[in-house]
Amino acid sequence: MARKKAYIEEEVIEKAMRLFWRNGYESTSMQMLEKEMGINKFSIYSSFGSKHGVFLESLKSYKKKVNSILDKFKNSTNGVEGIKEFFYDSVNICHQEGNQKGCLISNTYNEFSESEDELVKGEMTSFMDNLKTLLIAKLRMDGNKDEETITKQANFLLLAKHGLAAASRVNSRQEIEDYIEMTFKNL
Amino acid sequence: MARKKAYIEEEVIEKAMRLFWRNGYESTSMQMLEKEMGINKFSIYSSFGSKHGVFLESLKSYKKKVNSILDKFKNSTNGVEGIKEFFYDSVNICHQEGNQKGCLISNTYNEFSESEDELVKGEMTSFMDNLKTLLIAKLRMDGNKDEETITKQANFLLLAKHGLAAASRVNSRQEIEDYIEMTFKNL
DNA sequence: CCGATAACTAAACAATCGTTTAGTTATTTT
DNA sequence: AAAATAACTAAACGATTGTTTAGTTATCGG
Numbered sequence: 001m002a003r004k005k006a007y008i009e010e011e012v013i014e015k016a017m018r019l020f021w022r023n024g025y026e027s028t029s030m031q032m033l034e035k036e037m038g039i040n041k042f043s044i045y046s047s048f049g050s051k052h053g054v055f056l057e058s059l060k061s062y063k064k065k066v067n068s069i070l071d072k073f074k075n076s077t078n079g080v081e082g083i084k085e086f087f088y089d090s091v092n093i094c095h096q097e098g099n100q101k102g103c104l105i106s107n108t109y110n111e112f113s114e115s116e117d118e119l120v121k122g123e124m125t126s127f128m129d130n131l132k133t134l135l136i137a138k139l140r141m142d143g144n145k146d147e148e149t150i151t152k153q154a155n156f157l158l159l160a161k162h163g164l165a166a167a168s169r170v171n172s173r174q175e176i177e178d179y180i181e182m183t184f185k186n187l
Numbered sequence: 188m189a190r191k192k193a194y195i196e197e198e199v200i201e202k203a204m205r206l207f208w209r210n211g212y213e214s215t216s217m218q219m220l221e222k223e224m225g226i227n228k229f230s231i232y233s234s235f236g237s238k239h240g241v242f243l244e245s246l247k248s249y250k251k252k253v254n255s256i257l258d259k260f261k262n263s264t265n266g267v268e269g270i271k272e273f274f275y276d277s278v279n280i281c282h283q284e285g286n287q288k289g290c291l292i293s294n295t296y297n298e299f300s301e302s303e304d305e306l307v308k309g310e311m312t313s314f315m316d317n318l319k320t321l322l323i324a325k326l327r328m329d330g331n332k333d334e335e336t337i338t339k340q341a342n343f344l345l346l347a348k349h350g351l352a353a354a355s356r357v358n359s360r361q362e363i364e365d366y367i368e369m370t371f372k373n374l
Numbered sequence: 375c376c377g378a379t380a381a382c383t384a385a386a387c388a389a390t391c392g393t394t395t396a397g398t399t400a401t402t403t404t
Numbered sequence: 405a406a407a408a409t410a411a412c413t414a415a416a417c418g419a420t421t422g423t424t425t426a427g428t429t430a431t432c433g434g
Contacts, residue, residue, distance in 0.1 A: 003401045003411045022301050026213045030392055040413065041393080051392060101301060110297050113356055114209050114288060155362050156369040163350035169300055170315075175342050182343040186373045190381045190431045217422055227383065228423080238422060 009047055010061075012037040017058035021104045024111050025055055052117075059123060062104045065093055074134065079141035083157060084184045087164060091176055094168035106165035132158050153187055196234055197248075199224040204245035208291045211298050212242055239304075246310060249291045252280055261321065266328035270344060271371045274351060278363055281355035293352035319345050340374055 019028050019036045030051055034041055048054045069089040076082030094103045101107070109124045135154040139145060145153070160183045167176045206215050206223045217238055221228055235241045256276040263269030281290045288294070296311045322341040326332060332340070347370045354363045 003399080003409075005411065024298070024301075027302075029390080031390085040411095042395095042412070042414090045393070046411080102297075107297070110289075110294070110353075111211070114211075115214075152365045152369060155358065156366055159350040159354050159358070159366050160347075162353035163346040166297075166349035167346050171342065171346070178339045179343055179346050182339060186369075190379075190429080192381065216420080218420085227381095229382070229384090229425090232423070233381080 005043075007037075007039050007043065009057075012039055012044075012047075013054070013057045013061050016054050017061045017104070020055060020058050021062070021107070022099060022101045024107060026111065055120070056123075059104070059108065059120075063127075066105070069093065070134075073138075076138070077141060079138055080184065080187050082141075083135060083138050084180065087161070087180050087183070088177075090161070090164060091168060091173075091180075094165060095173060095176060100169045102169045103165040106162055128158065131161070157183075157187075192230075194224075194226050194230065199226055199231075199234075200241070200244045200248050203241050204248045204291070207242060207245050208249070208294070209286060209288045211294060213298065242307070243310075246291070246295065246307075250314075253292070256280065257321075260325075263325070264328060266325055267371065267374050269328075270322060270325050270374075271367065274348070274367050274370070275364075277348070277351060278355060278360075278367075281352060282360060282363060287356045289356045290352040293349055315345065318348070344370075344374075 015037050016033055019032060023032075030041055030044070033044060033051070033054060037044065044054060048057055069086065069092075072089065073082060073086040076085065078085070090103070094101075105124065105127055108120065109128070112120050112124060115121060132154055135157050136150055139150045139153055163183075164176070164179065167179050171179070202224050203220055206219060210219075217228055217231070220231060220238070220241060224231065231241060235244055256273065256279075259276065260269060260273040263272065265272070277290070281288075292311065292314060295307065296315070299307050299311065302308060319341055322344050323337055326337045326340055350370075351363070351366065354366050358366070
């Protein structure tokens with residue numbers, strides 16, 4: 001053994017994640033990452049291999065934030081009301097005071113939609129697919145809908161989630177909550 | 188006078204616009220623009236000044252497409268039904284067969300949200316503001332809503348438009364239409 | 375048909391991109 | 405304390421970014 005790392009990987013990734021969250025992948029340079037993470041390029045490369053590697057770890061870091069509210073959502077037995085609560089919880093992650101940067105997953109989904117990076121694209125689509133499956137399961141709970149309605153409503157909610165991400169960028173808290181209420185008005 | 192241009196500016200901008208539409212601003216390089224527009228870098232610079240200039244002209248070109256359906260929308264006297272028709276018309280622009288690239292304005296709005304390019308950002312926000320004003324005017328037409336409801340519904344529809352843009356990237360025509368129907372279910 | 379002029383080609387520009395490498399510093403173990 | 409080893413600093417890497425410039429070709433008016 002020899003010299004110890006002067007930084008904690010989890011901590012510097014958290015910082016990198018916030019940078020990617022704000023600016024996206026392409027617009028974030030290694031120079032910016034160096035500055036924000038507070039460590040040298042060499043350290044970044046020895047820890048994460050590449051800029052792409054840093055991004056993948058950043059996505060994991062973001063997913064950890066999301067998983068905390070996703071777990072609550074999974075365990076909910078409230079049907080549509082549970083989905084609505086999940087939407088409200090999402091706002092707490094996305095709509096940070098001051099910096100309005102939306103949802104990292106939604107942002108990444110947009111930025112990589114026409115990319116050839118199948119790895120990141122795959123991560124995003126599988127996340128969306130899982131969420132859709134989850135939405136369907138919750139919609140079934142209320143037990144008063146046919147399967148066709150459930151499918152339509154699940155698609156609707158998945159797209160409404162994108163709208164929510166857009167909202168958390170430009171709208172006020174009150175406007176966002178109004179949007180959620182209106183979304184769930186007729187489900 | 189001397190030699191004539193071997194290309195029509197309007198035509199090459201149309202091609203550039205499609206490239207920006209598919210890949211966004213940052214991910215589109217001058218090399219790609221050269222190839223797609225079919226003219227030399229020099230010609231691009233002598234006609235449009237910079238990559239940024241090409242992008243601004245491309246936005247204008249896209250807005251021309253949008254204006255055709257926007258004019259119809261402005262002249263509509265159908266209230267909420269008119270808005271719904273406008274949403275359906277939007278799909279015809281955004282949801283191109285094969286290439287699913289969403290809405291250029293919505294894409295640009297996302298890509299430039301944290302940018303320091305106040306010019307492009309201004310163009311986008313003013314477009315959104317105008318659309319919101321238009322939505323409010325149409326919502327008032329039905330004459331059975333108070334101002335608070337109108338404001339909420341206008342915000343809701345503006346965000347739903349972002350969801351529609353996301354939908355035109357990944358969803359089928361049928362799913363998109365289902366989304367529109369569900370959006371207007373109780374307005 | 376010739377001289378003027380603008381559009382073309384192609385090469386090079388400086389700056390920045392992500393990445394690597396050589397050399398130095400600090401910590402651990404024997 | 406000395407040898408070993410891993411983390412650090414800093415400079416340079418080739419490739420690509422957007423942009424410019426010199427040199428050539430084509431078309432116009434006289």
